[in-house]
Amino acid sequence: MWIRSLFTISRQNIVSREDNKRADKFRAGCYLSASEPAMTNSNCLFCRILRGEIPAKKVHEDENVFAFEDVNPQAPTHILIIPKKHFAGLKEAQAADAEVIGHCHLAAAHIARQRNIEQGYRTVLNVGPGAGQSVFHLHVHLIGGRPLSWPPG
Numbered sequence: 001m002w003i004r005s006l007f008t009i010s011r012q013n014i015v016s017r018e019d020n021k022r023a024d025k026f027r028a029g030c031y032l033s034a035s036e037p038a039m040t041n042s043n044c045l046f047c048r049i050l051r052g053e054i055p056a057k058k059v060h061e062d063e064n065v066f067a068f069e070d071v072n073p074q075a076p077t078h079i080l081i082i083p084k085k086h087f088a089g090l091k092e093a094q095a096a097d098a099e100v101i102g103h104c105h106l107a108a109a110h111i112a113r114q115r116n117i118e119q120g121y122r123t124v125l126n127v128g129p130g131a132g133q134s135v136f137h138l139h140v141h142l143i144g145g146r147p148l149s150w151p152p153g
C-alpha cells in the first residue's frame with residue numbers, strides 16, 4: 001500500500017516539476033521549440049510581462065491566457081486579460097485566434113465571479129489608436145466594482 005502511495009507521490013512530483021520547467025522556459029522566452037511558430041514578441045510590453053521581465057500583479061493564468069491588474073485602474077476592479085500568443089489586436093486577429101479571444105472573455109467572467117462583481121461589469125477591447133488602444137497585444141479590459149454609465153466615452 002505504502003509503495004503505491006510512494007509511487008503516486010513521486011509521479012505527481014515529476015509531473016509538477018515538468019510543468020514548472022515548462023513555465024520557467026516560457027517566462028524565459030525559450031518555451032518554443034524550433035518547429036513551433038513564435039508566440040511572443042521581444043519588444044511588446046505585454047509579452048515582456050508574460051515572460052516575467054516586467055513585474056505585474058497576476059490574477060489568473062491558464063494554458064491560453066494570462067490576467068493581471070491594470071497599472072492605472074479606472075475602477076475598483078480593472079484587470080487585463082491577454083492571450084499567451086502575441087497578436088496586435090482584434091483588427092489583426094485571424095480565424096485561428098477565435099478560440100483564444102473567447103478564452104479571454106471566459107477568463108474575465110471567471111474573475112468577475114471570483115470578485116463578486118457579477119451585478120454589473122464590462123469587458124472592453126479598444127481597437128486602434130482612435131479608440132484608445134495604446135498597447136498592441138490584444139487585451140480584454142475587465143472593469144467593474146462601481147456603476148458603469150452608457151455610452152462609454
Ligand code: 5GP
Pocket residue numbers: 045054056057068069070071072073080125126132133134135136
Ligand atoms: P489600451 O489603452 O491599449 O486599451 O490598454 C492598455 C492598458 O495597459 C492601459 O489601461 C494601461 O493602464 C495598461 N498598462 C500600460 N502599461 C502597463 C504596465 O506596465 N503594467 C500594467 N499592469 N498595465 C499597464
Ligand code: ZN
Pocket residue numbers: 040041044045046047048085086087136137
Ligand atoms: Zn505581445
